[in-house]
Amino acid sequence: MVSIxxxxxxxxxxxxTVSKVLNxxxxxxxxxxxxxxxxxEELNFLPNSVAAALSSKQAGRVALLVNLSKKTQVVGEIDxxxxxxxxxxxxxxxxxxITLFFxxxxxxxxxEITRYLKSQSITGIIIYGLTKEDVVLHELVESKQxxxxxxxxxxxxxxxxxxxxxxxxxxxxxxxxTIEENNCRQVLYITGKKNGYVTDARLLGMEQLTKELGLKxxxxxxxxxxxxxxxxxxxxGKDNDVVVCASDLMAIGAMKALIEMDIFRPVCGFDGIILMxxxxxxxxxxxxxxxxxxxxxxxxxxxxxNEGEGRIVxxxxxxxxxxxxxxxx
Amino acid sequence: MVSIxxxxxxxxxxxxTVSKVLNxxxxxxxxxxxxxxxxxEELNFLPNSVAAALSSKQAGRVALLVNLSKKTQVVGEIDxxxxxxxxxxxxxxxxxxITLFFxxxxxxxxxEITRYLKSQSITGIIIYGLTKEDVVLHELVESKQxxxxxxxxxxxxxxxxxxxxxxxxxxxxxxxxTIEENNCRQVLYITGKKNGYVTDARLLGMEQLTKELGLKxxxxxxxxxxxxxxxxxxxxGKDNDVVVCASDLMAIGAMKALIEMDIFRPVCGFDGIILMxxxxxxxxxxxxxxxxxxxxxxxxxxxxxNEGEGRIVxxxxxxxxxxxxxxxx
DNA sequence: CATAAATAGGAAATCGTTTTCCAAAGGAAA
DNA sequence: TTTCCTTTGGAAAACGATTTCCTATTTATG
Numbered sequence: 281m282v283s284i285x286x287x288x289x290x291x292x293x294x295x296x297t298v299s300k301v302l303n304x305x306x307x308x309x310x311x312x313x314x315x316x317x318x319x320x321e322e323l324n325f326l327p328n329s330v331a332a333a334l335s336s337k338q339a340g341r342v343a344l345l346v347n348l349s350k351k352t353q354v355v356g357e358i359d360x361x362x363x364x365x366x367x368x369x370x371x372x373x374x375x376x377x378i379t380l381f382f383x384x385x386x387x388x389x390x391x392e393i394t395r396y397l398k399s400q401s402i403t404g405i406i407i408y409g410l411t412k413e414d415v416v417l418h419e420l421v422e423s424k425q426x427x428x429x430x431x432x433x434x435x436x437x438x439x440x441x442x443x444x445x446x447x448x449x450x451x452x453x454x455x456x457x458t459i460e461e462n463n464c465r466q467v468l469y470i471t472g473k474k475n476g477y478v479t480d481a482r483l484l485g486m487e488q489l490t491k492e493l494g495l496k497x498x499x500x501x502x503x504x505x506x507x508x509x510x511x512x513x514x515x516x517g518k519d520n521d522v523v524v525c526a527s528d529l530m531a532i533g534a535m536k537a538l539i540e541m542d543i544f545r546p547v548c549g550f551d552g553i554i555l556m557x558x559x560x561x562x563x564x565x566x567x568x569x570x571x572x573x574x575x576x577x578x579x580x581x582x583x584x585x586n587e588g589e590g591r592i593v594x595x596x597x598x599x600x601x602x603x604x605x606x607x608x609x
Numbered sequence: 610m611v612s613i614x615x616x617x618x619x620x621x622x623x624x625x626t627v628s629k630v631l632n633x634x635x636x637x638x639x640x641x642x643x644x645x646x647x648x649x650e651e652l653n654f655l656p657n658s659v660a661a662a663l664s665s666k667q668a669g670r671v672a673l674l675v676n677l678s679k680k681t682q683v684v685g686e687i688d689x690x691x692x693x694x695x696x697x698x699x700x701x702x703x704x705x706x707i708t709l710f711f712x713x714x715x716x717x718x719x720x721e722i723t724r725y726l727k728s729q730s731i732t733g734i735i736i737y738g739l740t741k742e743d744v745v746l747h748e749l750v751e752s753k754q755x756x757x758x759x760x761x762x763x764x765x766x767x768x769x770x771x772x773x774x775x776x777x778x779x780x781x782x783x784x785x786x787t788i789e790e791n792n793c794r795q796v797l798y799i800t801g802k803k804n805g806y807v808t809d810a811r812l813l814g815m816e817q818l819t820k821e822l823g824l825k826x827x828x829x830x831x832x833x834x835x836x837x838x839x840x841x842x843x844x845x846g847k848d849n850d851v852v853v854c855a856s857d858l859m860a861i862g863a864m865k866a867l868i869e870m871d872i873f874r875p876v877c878g879f880d881g882i883i884l885m886x887x888x889x890x891x892x893x894x895x896x897x898x899x900x901x902x903x904x905x906x907x908x909x910x911x912x913x914x915n916e917g918e919g920r921i922v923x924x925x926x927x928x929x930x931x932x933x934x935x936x937x938x
Numbered sequence: 939c940a941t942a943a944a945t946a947g948g949a950a951a952t953c954g955t956t957t958t959c960c961a962a963a964g965g966a967a968a
Numbered sequence: 969t970t971t972c973c974t975t976t977g978g979a980a981a982a983c984g985a986t987t988t989c990c991t992a993t994t995t996a997t998g
Contacts, residue, residue, distance in 0.1 A: 330662045334663050357685040391653075399610075
């Protein structure tokens with residue numbers, strides 16, 4: 281393997297000079313900079329990231345910490361897009377990333393987790409799927425030992441940023457659209473899991489909307505589960521004239537219930553997963569680009585690791601109407 | 610961070626001695642071994658894997674190279690389970706893994722890919738989703754620069770193993786079961802993509818079966834696509850008395866077509882994905898445990914990196930009947 | 939013109955391991 | 969007792985970068 285040493289020799293400069301050129305340090309003349317770059321080109325040099333990670337405590341590696349949705353396994357699609365987006369961006373930014381799952385840290389103390397991450401030379405973390413129940417992981421974020429970017433949970437401090445869409449507004453928007461299209465007055469709102477951050481935000485959106493439009497609303501806990509949503513709809517669907525769900529999966533459950541009861545009610549979902557295509561009916565939904573979100577998270581983490589302060593990063597969403605033919609041959 | 614140096618000091622031995630104990634070298638007396646281990650315990654020492662990777666060329670890191678199924682995105686479930694299984698096992702075995710996607714290497718030459726992997730100190734690779742079209746990746750495997758484990762493709766050489774189920778026998782089994790249960794004589798077989806290795810194996814299974822039972826068979830290329838399978842079934846479903854599909858997704862398409870035409874034909878699928886639960890009908894399928902397969906792959910890679918010779922590793926499968934209620938609240 | 943300040947580039951320490959090589963000590967054989 | 973192995977443990981050189989000093993050389997300033 282061609283190393284920085286070879287480049288130095290080839291360019292007739294010192295190793296440290298090559299390193300400085302590579303990392304865009306000042307105090308290198310244009311002339312030598314060019315000479316080094318030419319050598320890099322000619323020798324096809326690519327720095328060894330392991331050595332770099334060991335050497336510099338600063339430019340460490342990042343851990344992608346994913347909470348796989350167990351109950352609603354079918355939406356593996358979402359998790360996968362998060363993973364993919366993050367890893368792609370990391371490669372682009374020349375960051376090393378290792379992927380980890382919440383399940384690996386179950387029953388582990390903060391100290392153990394910290395130790396493990398440090399043994400991997402990790403200095404930055406991206407967390408997806410954090411719930412209020414994950415106390416140890418909250419402690420991890422608060423411990424300030426690592427730069428963190430939390431997806432979809434409103435946690436911000438000196439070295440922690442959060443990224444995601446504005447769930448409150450998105451829920452407001454999609455529900456409003458559906459309700460106005462169908463002139464509804466009495467809403468059945470099926471929420472997500474109690475301990476999830478997005479659940480709260482989306483509920484707030486609904487409360488704002490119903491207040492503004494002077495609607496009645498019945499709120500039920502659907503736990504992000506298709507079957508729960510189905511059962512709730514079977515029970516209360518008839519008494520309401522629209523069913524708003526905090527996820528597509530639950531919306532599918534609701535639709536199935538309505539079909540079963542043979543009554544029509546407009547339904548709207550949230551997420552814009554491809555699975556929607558398999559339902560054979562249309563509904564409004566909020567389409568999130570998960571790959572883009574995690575990509576933004578990675579960029580934010582890099583910023584955090586270099587410069588500084590945590591902040592809130594908001595990503596875009598759009599309203600969509602999903603239907604069968606979204607899947608093509 | 611507590612380092613090997615601290616352990617050495619605490620135990621009153623040399624750094625090299627600690628390393629030897631940690632890596633189970635011979636030539637260390639039980640006595641010192643114990644003393645070192647006690648120090649490791651007391652100091653809560655965990656070796657820095659980055660330093661280890663840099664230092665030893667041998668005990669390198671592994672790349673998990675995944676070909677995400679673009680067309681049939683909905684089966685992200687499968688990809689995810691592969692990823693999860695591999696990473697879990699890697700942690701257990703104390704191996705570092707970085708996850709990569711085929712898409713990152715598109716239009717890259719063998720030389721570029723090799724260089725990148727080496728810059729990451731990678732010495733072992735697990736590949737999933739390899740098709741015959743991926744020439745460069747085939748070259749990569751053949752180049753013998755890395756130890757490889759290929760999932761679901763029959764590639765074996767000095768330092769390449771393959772793991773997966775016996776696709777031929779599995780296809781034979783599930784089709785035979787379905788056909789005998791329903792007493793069929795004329796089979797419509799919808800295959801997967803032309804360039805896939807499993808496609809060939811499964812087709813062989815069908816050929817063996819139809820020959821043995823003296824059945825007629827019509828073979829169509831369904832490209833692992835739901836809609837293709839649907840169209841094929843619409844066209845030829847009536848002329849046959851059973852539809853065998855090389856994937857669950859295609860089986861779903863076939864079922865939809867049959868429902869559309871309002872005729873009954875037994876259908877069987879392959880994979881055992883959870884999505885099956887969303888169909889609302891029953892069918893036979895081959896259930897693979899993807900997490901277990903990639904877990905086995907990781908174990909095999911470790912063996913390959915330490916000892917030696919490539920070989921074929923066969924994992925288990927079982928026949929299952931999937932239905933709606935597999936999804937619980 | 940002399941001195942101070944700024945700039946370019948190199949030498950060497952460092953990061954935390956692994957691994958090779960060597961020396962000391964212990965035991966067996968002569 | 970001497971000689972020769974065989975264990976055991978330590979010293980030090982990698983691994984391939986980064987980063988901190990430090991020394992020349994320029995350039996600016998009085």
